[in-house]
Amino acid sequence: MFKRLPEVAGATVAITIDGAPFNARAGDSVAAALLLAGRAACGTTAVSGKKRAPYCLMGICFECLVVVDGEGARQACLVPVRDGMRIETQSPKTEPAA
Amino acid sequence: MARDYDIAVIGGGLVGAAIAWGLAREKQCVVLLDEGDIAKRASRGNFALVWVQSKGLGLPDYVGWTIRSSDQWPRLAAELQEQTGLDVCFERPGGFALALSEAELAARAATIERIHRQPGVPTFAVDILDRAAIEKLQPGIGPAVVGGSFCPLDGHVNSLRLFRAFHLATTQLGVDYRPSHTVRGIKYASGGFRIATSAGEVRAGKVVLAAGNANATLAAMVGLHAPMRGNHRGQIVVTRRMPRFLRHPVVTVRQTDEGTVMIGDSYEDASDDARLTLAISAVMADRARRMFPILENATVVRTWSCLRVMPQDGFPIYDQSEQCPGAFVACCHSGVTLAANHAYDLAPMIARGALDAERLAPFSARRFHVQKAA
Numbered sequence: 485m486f487k488r489l490p491e492v493a494g495a496t497v498a499i500t501i502d503g504a505p506f507n508a509r510a511g512d513s514v515a516a517a518l519l520l521a522g523r524a525a526c527g528t529t530a531v532s533g534k535k536r537a538p539y540c541l542m543g544i545c546f547e548c549l550v551v552v553d554g555e556g557a558r559q560a561c562l563v564p565v566r567d568g569m570r571i572e573t574q575s576p577k578t579e580p581a582a
Numbered sequence: 583m584a585r586d587y588d589i590a591v592i593g594g595g596l597v598g599a600a601i602a603w604g605l606a607r608e609k610q611c612v613v614l615l616d617e618g619d620i621a622k623r624a625s626r627g628n629f630a631l632v633w634v635q636s637k638g639l640g641l642p643d644y645v646g647w648t649i650r651s652s653d654q655w656p657r658l659a660a661e662l663q664e665q666t667g668l669d670v671c672f673e674r675p676g677g678f679a680l681a682l683s684e685a686e687l688a689a690r691a692a693t694i695e696r697i698h699r700q701p702g703v704p705t706f707a708v709d710i711l712d713r714a715a716i717e718k719l720q721p722g723i724g725p726a727v728v729g730g731s732f733c734p735l736d737g738h739v740n741s742l743r744l745f746r747a748f749h750l751a752t753t754q755l756g757v758d759y760r761p762s763h764t765v766r767g768i769k770y771a772s773g774g775f776r777i778a779t780s781a782g783e784v785r786a787g788k789v790v791l792a793a794g795n796a797n798a799t800l801a802a803m804v805g806l807h808a809p810m811r812g813n814h815r816g817q818i819v820v821t822r823r824m825p826r827f828l829r830h831p832v833v834t835v836r837q838t839d840e841g842t843v844m845i846g847d848s849y850e851d852a853s854d855d856a857r858l859t860l861a862i863s864a865v866m867a868d869r870a871r872r873m874f875p876i877l878e879n880a881t882v883v884r885t886w887s888c889l890r891v892m893p894q895d896g897f898p899i900y901d902q903s904e905q906c907p908g909a910f911v912a913c914c915h916s917g918v919t920l921a922a923n924h925a926y927d928l929a930p931m932i933a934r935g936a937l938d939a940e941r942l943a944p945f946s947a948r949r950f951h952v953q954k955a956a
Contacts, residue, residue, distance in 0.1 A: 530825045531841035546822055546883055557822060557881045 486519045499569040508565040515541060515548045515560035518571070526550050526560055527574030536574075549574045585774055587613045587758070589932065590786035592765050592777070592800060595625040596741070596917035597891075597924060598792035599748035604929020605790075606755035613784055614752060615763040615777065622855055624794060624917065627888025629818060629846040630741035630838075631831060632919045633677065635708045635733035639693065641897045642700040643944035647923060649706055652735045654922035659739070665754060668747040670739050671839040677736025677831040678720065680727050680873050687729045694731055708733045722827050726872040730832075738831040740839050741918050748921075760784075765793070768803040770906035775804070788908040790932055794891040797899075797913045805905025807947040808913055811892040815852040818888070819845040819863050819870075821880040828874070835870045835877075843877065845870040855889050890915055900928065900945040902937050910937070911947070 494509040501521055508517040515538035518526050525535035526548050538548035541561045548560040551572040560571075591602045594616030602614045634652050638645035652674070659672035681687035691710045697703065711719075712729045719732065753759055763779040768789060775789045791800045791808070801808040823841030831837075834847040848862045863885055871877040891913060893899050898914035910932050914920055931937050 529841070530823045546881075549822070556879075 485522065485524075488520060497565045497567050497569075499565050499567075499571060501571045502573055510565075512565045513541075513561050514550060514552065514558075514563045514565055514569075514571055517565050518548075518550070518560060523573070525573070585785050585787050587611050587784070587786040589613075589788040589790060590615055590775065590777055590784055591790045591792055593791070593793035593796070594749070594759065594761070595621075595623055595792070595794055595891075596628075596745055596748065596921055597794070597912055597914065598790070599625075599745070599752055600917075600921045600924040601790055601792055601912060601929050601932065602757050603748055603752045603755065604925035605933055606752055606757050607925070608930055608933035610933050611756070612752075613758040613760060613786065615765055615779060615784065616759065616761045617764050618762040622795075622889055624888055624891045625745045626742065627816075627818065627855070627886060628741050628918055629816075629836070629844060630738050630744075630918055631677070631833070631836070632672065632674065632737040632739060633833065633916070634706070634735040634919075635677065635731060636679065636693070636697075636833065637916070637919075638700070638703065639697045640895070641944060642702040644897050645697065645700075645703045645706075647898070647941075647945075648916070648919060649704060649735060650927070651920045651923040652737070654926055655737070655739075658922040658925060662744075662747045662751055666747045666750045668743055668750065670744040670747050672737060672739045673831075674735065674737030675830050676719075676732055676734040677738070677833065678716065678730045678732050679833045680716070680723070680730040682726050682728065682869060682872055684728055690731050706733070706735060720828070720830050722874055722876055724872050724875045732830075736831065738836050739918060744918065744921065765800060768800065768909075770804060770909065773908070775906070775908065788910070788932065788935070791909070791911040792913070794913060795889065797911055801911050801947075804909035805903045806901055806909060806911045807950060808899050808901075808911050809894040809947070809950055810913065811894055812889070813851055813853040814890040814892040815850045815855060815887050816846060816890055817848045817850070817858060817862055817866065818886055819867055819882055820884040821845075821877065822883050824876070824880060827876055832873065834866070835873060842883070843870075843880065845877075850887075852887075853889065855887050858885055858887050891917065894950065898945050899947050900937060900942045901947050908935070 497508045506521045536547045539545045549557045550560045552558040588611040591598045605612045637648045763781045767778040769776045777784045791797045795810045795812045797808040798810040821843040828837035903909035
């Protein structure tokens with residue numbers, strides 16, 4: 485669905501999304517990487533279990549929560565990708581331990 | 583005097599909107615005069631409890647008045663939903679105040695006992711429970727919780743949706759809602775009121791002051807008295823949405839129908855609601871995580887401060903003017919809890935033209951005049 489603008493350059497950043505390798509680019513947010521990887525949803529809401537995707541892309545809506553390197557409930561739109569980063573989609577199973 | 587409306591309600595917050603809705607149900611022709619979006623609004627900043635257990639120490643009639651509203655709340659929620667289609671998510675599962683030390687528990691028990699030992703207080707259940715009893719009702723409490731009080735009448739709502747529902751419902755019943763009509767003066771003449779606003783004059787046969795802390799200024803224009811604190815600031819911390827873990831509201835921690843957890847109930851002597859005291863938020867958050875360890879890693883998504891609407895002695899003021907017949911004042915701290923009474927009890931009295939002395943005399947501002955009278 486999403487395509488990268490041709491004039492945007494940057495070094496390749498290797499991350500994993502739910503264990504699958506994906507090549508993002510330096511400067512991408514995790515949310516941008518998820519959208520480029522074709523992930524229609526980044527997780528499910530804790531309340532109803534419905535799917536959620538990045539929405540406001542500016543830190544306000546909290547719809548894009550993901551698990552980053554084992555830390556849950558991170559806002560994907562505010563976290564830049566980093567080489568070796570492990571992204572997991574958010575669900576009750578990946579809620580941080582109480 | 584020519585009138586535009588039977589009644590003008592000044593103040594479009596929860597108190598004013600509840601009264602306006604109640605008046606419209608009594609077939610009155612009502613205008614609701616409100617300020618703009620930047621009005622200081624407790625209706626937007628409140629903690630949304632429908633709360634009974636800690637009310638009325640010092641004014642026994644306030645206990646019965648509060649219980650009555652709690653009992654009328656299911657009817658209010660149902661009627662608003664039927665009329666507007668909005669579910670205000672009223673729940674009355676019973677609520678707790680939790681103690682984090684034996685001293686806190688003893689103080690809590692003493693307060694509850696003092697409330698109940700006042701003459702004229704109706705019988706209602708508030709139980710002091712130990713840790714084990716609380717854990718049965720509400721799993722997930724932390725080891726720091728030593729006990730607490732529980733009242734089955736306590737509950738909560740989605741107060742933003744309540745605010746929306748009242749505004750939608752008043753408009754549907756023909757109330758003329760006028761935002762950005764800040765009231766600057768009220769003149770009584772020939773059995774009616776001329777109200778000067780920032781957007782022109784409005785004329786009405788009666789006037790109801792429901793403008794929160796601003797009632798202190800407005801009351802003097804129509805021979806009424808409404809001494810308000812104006813400096814009773816509270817703060818709220820809100821977490822991200824979490825799987826439901828709270829079955830019951832706690833007076834300082836509640837989980838909303840949307841999954842977020844609100845942490846509240848601070849008090850600070852301050853009047854600037856554009857500022858937060860982080861040291862207070864920190865204490866609130868620390869107490870909340872000791873009560874419920876699941877909050878240890880919860881992400882905070884919002885915090886705010888808000889001024890409580892607070893009469894000088896903490897109790898509601900309902901009064902009618904002798905000098906300007908047809909002028910009424912209503913102000914109270916608990917605009918959410920008392921919303922049902924304001925719609926179903928107070929508004930019909932105002933529509934009839936007189937407050938029911940037997941029920942509302944204890945809430946007259948005459949109680950502030952003791953020294954002058956002596």
